[in-house]
Amino acid sequence: MILLMNKTKTKAVTPEEKKFNDDFGRRVRARRDEKGITSEKLAEESGISFQWVSAIENSKAKRGVSLYVAHRIARSLGTTIEDLIGQELNIDEDAAFELMKRARERKSTKSA
Numbered sequence: 001m002i003l004l005m006n007k008t009k010t011k012a013v014t015p016e017e018k019k020f021n022d023d024f025g026r027r028v029r030a031r032r033d034e035k036g037i038t039s040e041k042l043a044e045e046s047g048i049s050f051q052w053v054s055a056i057e058n059s060k061a062k063r064g065v066s067l068y069v070a071h072r073i074a075r076s077l078g079t080t081i082e083d084l085i086g087q088e089l090n091i092d093e094d095a096a097f098e099l100m101k102r103a104r105e106r107k108s109t110k111s112a
Helices: 015-035 039-046 050-057 067-077 081-085 093-111
Strands: none
Touching: 015 039, 015 050, 015 067, 015 081, 039 050, 039 067, 050 067, 067 081, 067 093
């Protein structure tokens, strides 16, 4: 089962989601350490705030990581989402990223 994001605004997550998020954070930190970059550099390269990167790596995130964020982190680390989650996704990551990007652009255009 693939759990990337708990869409609820509450802190309540299942034990399975917590373990998944903790494992994801450990893998992100391990890949970042292997690459020899700081959390700040990963945040800069991925376009994600340092606070969010830190929360992910330290299991402090109050919600799961979106597929969009996971993709950006994976690309910045020179790896795949599959590597970071420890499961095979069987998706074209670049195509999925483009779809998510277009959806975000449409959403921001509608709210403007």
